[in-house]
Amino acid sequence: MLPLQLQLTLPSWIGDVADTQRRYVSDEERVGLAIELSRQNVARGSGGPFGAAVFEADSGRLMAVGVNRVLPQSCSLAHAETMALMLAQQRAGQPRLNQAGGRYVLASSAQPCCQCYGALVWAGIDALLIGARAEDVEALAHFDEGPLPADWVGELTRRRIAVRRDILRDSARTVLAAYGAGGTPY
Amino acid sequence: MLPLQLQLTLPSWIGDVADTQRRYVSDEERVGLAIELSRQNVARGSGGPFGAAVFEADSGRLMAVGVNRVLPQSCSLAHAETMALMLAQQRAGQPRLNQAGGRYVLASSAQPCCQCYGALVWAGIDALLIGARAEDVEALAHFDEGPLPADWVGELTRRRIAVRRDILRDSARTVLAAYGAGGTPY
Numbered sequence: 001m002l003p004l005q006l007q008l009t010l011p012s013w014i015g016d017v018a019d020t021q022r023r024y025v026s027d028e029e030r031v032g033l034a035i036e037l038s039r040q041n042v043a044r045g046s047g048g049p050f051g052a053a054v055f056e057a058d059s060g061r062l063m064a065v066g067v068n069r070v071l072p073q074s075c076s077l078a079h080a081e082t083m084a085l086m087l088a089q090q091r092a093g094q095p096r097l098n099q100a101g102g103r104y105v106l107a108s109s110a111q112p113c114c115q116c117y118g119a120l121v122w123a124g125i126d127a128l129l130i131g132a133r134a135e136d137v138e139a140l141a142h143f144d145e146g147p148l149p150a151d152w153v154g155e156l157t158r159r160r161i162a163v164r165r166d167i168l169r170d171s172a173r174t175v176l177a178a179y180g181a182g183g184t185p186y
Numbered sequence: 187m188l189p190l191q192l193q194l195t196l197p198s199w200i201g202d203v204a205d206t207q208r209r210y211v212s213d214e215e216r217v218g219l220a221i222e223l224s225r226q227n228v229a230r231g232s233g234g235p236f237g238a239a240v241f242e243a244d245s246g247r248l249m250a251v252g253v254n255r256v257l258p259q260s261c262s263l264a265h266a267e268t269m270a271l272m273l274a275q276q277r278a279g280q281p282r283l284n285q286a287g288g289r290y291v292l293a294s295s296a297q298p299c300c301q302c303y304g305a306l307v308w309a310g311i312d313a314l315l316i317g318a319r320a321e322d323v324e325a326l327a328h329f330d331e332g333p334l335p336a337d338w339v340g341e342l343t344r345r346r347i348a349v350r351r352d353i354l355r356d357s358a359r360t361v362l363a364a365y366g367a368g369g370t371p372y
Contacts, residue, residue, distance in 0.1 A: 001206065002200060002201065002204055002206055002248065002250060002251060002273075003250055003273040003274075003276055003277050004195060004196040004198070004200060004273075005193060005194065005195040005196070006193070006194045006195075006269075006272050006273055006276055007191060007192070007193050008191065008192045008193075008194075009190060009191040009192075010190040010191070012190070014188060014190060015188065018188055020187065020188055062188065064188060064189055065188060070281045071281060073281075074275050074276055074278070074279050074280055074281050075272055075275055075276065075281055076271065076275060076281045076282060076305070076308040076309050076310070077263065077268055077271065077272050077305055078281075082263055083192075085262065085263065086192050086261050086263050087188075087189040087190075087192055088189075089260050089261055089262060090189055090192055090260055090261065091189050092260070093260050094260055095256045095257060095259075095260045095261055095262045095264075096262060113304065113308075114303070114304035114307055115301070115304035115305045115307065115308055116304070117300070117304060118299065118300035118301035118302070118303060118304035118305070118332060119262070119263055119301045119304070119305075121300055121301065121332045121333070122262040122299075122301055122332070123262050124262070146304060146307045146308070147307070147335040147338070147341035148335060149333040149334060149335055149336070150335070150336065152333070155333035
C-alpha cells in the first residue's frame with residue numbers, strides 16, 4: 001500500500017512559550033520568540049535548535065509557530081520555518097498567506113537553509129526576520145545550510161519580501177553554540 | 187489556540203495509476219509514472235500539473251508518490267516532489283532516505299522549483315530524474331520556478347545526487363501545455 005497521508009505535529013509544550021494573547025510588535029520581540037522556541041526545543045528534547053513564528057505584520061498577532069521536528073517525525077521537510085508556514089497557511093485557509101490582503105512576517109532564529117529559503121518564496125510573506133547568520137549555524141551547531149542563489153537577499157527583495165538580519169544575533173548564537181557543544185541551551 | 191498539527195493527503199485515485207506490484211526499472215518508466223500522475227491530477231481536478239515518485243534505485247520498487255496539492259490543502263509546501271519525499275520518509279522511518287543504506291531516486295514530471303530543489307538536498311536521494319525543463323513550466327503552464335543557485339546541477343552532483351534531464355520531455359510538455367491552455371490534458 002502506498003502512503004496517502006501524512007501528519008506533522010508540534011510538541012505539546014509550545015503553549016507554555018508562545019502567547020496568543022500578546023501582540024509581538026517589534027522585530028526583536030518576534031525573533032525573540034523564535035529564539036526561545038529554538039532554546040526550548042533542544043532543552044525539552046523535541047528536535048533541533050531552530051524556531052520560527054509567523055505574525056500578522058501590522059497587529060503583531062501570532063498566527064503560528066514552528067520548531068525543528070526532523071528526527072522525531074522522520075521528515076526532512078519538518079524544519080522550523082516550514083512548520084510555521086504550513087500551520088499559518090492552514091489556519092488562514094490560504095496557500096499564499098497575503099493573497100487575500102494583509103501582511104505577514106516570518107521570524108526565524110537563524111538564516112533559512114536552502115529548503116526553507118525556497119519555501120518562503122511561495123508562502124506569501126512580506127518580510128523575513130533573521131537571528132543567527134548561516135555561518136553561525138554552520139560553525140557553532142555544525143549544520144549544513146545548503147546551496148543558495150548568490151544574491152539570495154536580492155532575490156527576495158525583488159519579490160517584495162523584505163529581509164532584516166542580525167536581530168538578537170548573539171542570543172541566537174548562544175543556543176546554537178550550546179547545542180553544538182552537546183549541552184542544554186540554558 | 188495555535189495550530190499544533192497538520193495533515194496532508196493525496197487524492198484517492200492514486201492507486202488507479204501507481205502500481206505497487208510493478209518494478210519501474212528504467213528512467214523512462216520512472217519519469218513516465220510522474221508524468222502520468224501530473225496528467226491525472228489535472229484531469230481529476232485534484233491539484234496542479236505536477237507529479238513525482240520515489241523509487242528504490244536498484245529494485246525499481248515504488249516507495250511513494252506525490253502530486254501538487256497546494257490549492258486543495260491550502261499549503262504552499264504541498265508540491266509533488268515534497269509530498270513524495272515526505273511520504274517516502276514516513277514509510278522508511280528515516281528523515282534521510284539513504285542514511286541506513288539503500289539508494290533512492292526521485293522522479294519528477296518537471297524541473298523542481300526553488301522550494302523542491304532545496305528540499306531534495308536534505309531528503310537522502312541518490313538521483314533526480316526530470317521530465318520537462320524549467321522553461322517549459324514557465325512558458326507553457328505559466329508557473330514561476332523561483333531563484334536557484336547558478337550551478338544548481340553542479341551543487342547536487344557535488345552532494346552525490348546525480349541529475350538526469352529531458353526524460354520524456356515532450357510528454358511532460360504536453361501536460362503543461364494543455365494545463366496552460368485551460369484544457370484537460372488528454
